[in-house]
Amino acid sequence: MQKVGVVGGGLMGSGIAEVSARAGLDVIVVESSAAAAEAAKGRMTKSLERAESKGKIDSAADVLAKVRFETDLAVMADRELVIEAIIEDEEIKTQLFRDLDKIVESPDAILASNTSSIPIMKLGVVTSRPEKVIGIHFFNPVPVLKLVELVPSIVTDPDVTEQARAFVEGQLGKQAIDCQDRAGFVVNSLLIPFVLSAIRMFESGFASAEDIDRGMVLGAAHPQGPLALADLIGLDTTKAVAESLYAEFKEPLYSAPPLLNRMVDAGLLGRKTGRGFYTYN
Numbered sequence: 001m002q003k004v005g006v007v008g009g010g011l012m013g014s015g016i017a018e019v020s021a022r023a024g025l026d027v028i029v030v031e032s033s034a035a036a037a038e039a040a041k042g043r044m045t046k047s048l049e050r051a052e053s054k055g056k057i058d059s060a061a062d063v064l065a066k067v068r069f070e071t072d073l074a075v076m077a078d079r080e081l082v083i084e085a086i087i088e089d090e091e092i093k094t095q096l097f098r099d100l101d102k103i104v105e106s107p108d109a110i111l112a113s114n115t116s117s118i119p120i121m122k123l124g125v126v127t128s129r130p131e132k133v134i135g136i137h138f139f140n141p142v143p144v145l146k147l148v149e150l151v152p153s154i155v156t157d158p159d160v161t162e163q164a165r166a167f168v169e170g171q172l173g174k175q176a177i178d179c180q181d182r183a184g185f186v187v188n189s190l191l192i193p194f195v196l197s198a199i200r201m202f203e204s205g206f207a208s209a210e211d212i213d214r215g216m217v218l219g220a221a222h223p224q225g226p227l228a229l230a231d232l233i234g235l236d237t238t239k240a241v242a243e244s245l246y247a248e249f250k251e252p253l254y255s256a257p258p259l260l261n262r263m264v265d266a267g268l269l270g271r272k273t274g275r276g277f278y279t280y281n
């Protein structure tokens, strides 16, 4: 894989583009507006400068030079691999896959989604090449966390899965696990009910946000507590993942608590808006 496209340069897309460029690949990021493209570039620059200051890379500028930030999806035409990382919304994602299907020229190209929870078959089926569509699910923060879930749909060509594995393990140095195509895959099926339980506990007044988080950090050796983690993921994304899981399994443990819904209504989305369960500068 040499020519990689990333659609959506938010928290995840900018991280996926960063690790791809750090692996020496030619990367194009497409965002929805010039302002969003500029913001994506700013996020990546900040992260690369941090990596440079810690001696993890020689030059942030050299890595950044491998990445183009664009707003016209047509630039994806020559890509060998396109990874979609736009918001967790099935309707918007399916429209994007329809568009990518028309734009990406090579019949051998892979169309991948970084979705947290939407079954891959729902994205593949709207294209003329569902055998080329796969989930390549990274974890946040992408430059730090090693895991990638590989999620072929029931009609994905096994060669596509192996090419995706070679990309994430051989080129990016990540570690892959194989997941079947059901909402939430492996990690979010386990992690999101835990986060939702913490929100319910806080909502009921049983314990403070700080004590819930401190409990899991000091008592279960988690790197951060579940409410701080929800703020890191984004409360909009947490809610959307819960909704996909609930739609698939109809289990109460996946249903979004009212407080989560109200915080999303209020625009309190966590770190990305400066306020969620905690406030950020």
Ligand SMILES: CC(=O)CC(=O)SCCNC(=O)CCNC(=O)[C@H](O)C(C)(C)COP(=O)(O)OP(=O)(O)OC[C@H]1O[C@@H](n2cnc3c(N)ncnc32)[C@H](O)[C@@H]1OP(=O)(O)O
Residues within 6 Å of the ligand: 047, 050, 054, 115, 116, 117, 138, 139, 140, 141, 142, 143, 144, 145, 188, 191, 223, 224, 229, 233, 237, 241
């Ligand atoms: C929703 C989904 O579909 C799936 C998901 O991703 S679910 C979310 C999964 N993510 C998690 O569970 C994250 C859990 N939390 C953590 O791992 C840690 O708290 C954390 C990495 C976020 C921060 O760690 P910390 O020790 O508190 O902070 P900090 O000391 O600043 O960072 C630790 C290291 O990570 C790096 N880092 C932290 N945030 C980073 C970022 N956004 N980008 C790049 N590097 C980052 C730091 O540079 C530092 O590197 P060194 O050890 O080499 O110095």
Ligand SMILES: NC(=O)C1=CN([C@@H]2O[C@H](COP(=O)(O)OP(=O)(O)OC[C@H]3O[C@@H](n4cnc5c(N)ncnc54)[C@H](O)[C@@H]3O)[C@@H](O)[C@H]2O)C=CC1
Residues within 6 Å of the ligand: 007, 008, 009, 010, 011, 012, 013, 030, 031, 032, 036, 084, 085, 086, 087, 088, 089, 096, 114, 115, 116, 117, 137, 138, 139, 140, 232, 233, 234, 237, 272
């Ligand atoms: N936040 C997290 O911890 C994780 C999120 N994911 C998944 O990654 C995807 C992206 O999530 P985040 O990066 O957190 O969201 P985000 O909200 O930070 O970024 C989404 C970006 O997509 C852009 N966008 C929206 N529609 C677009 C379009 N049609 N074309 C181009 N760009 C468009 C937005 O401008 C925004 O910058 C979602 O599917 C999410 O479920 C996966 C792993 C972890």
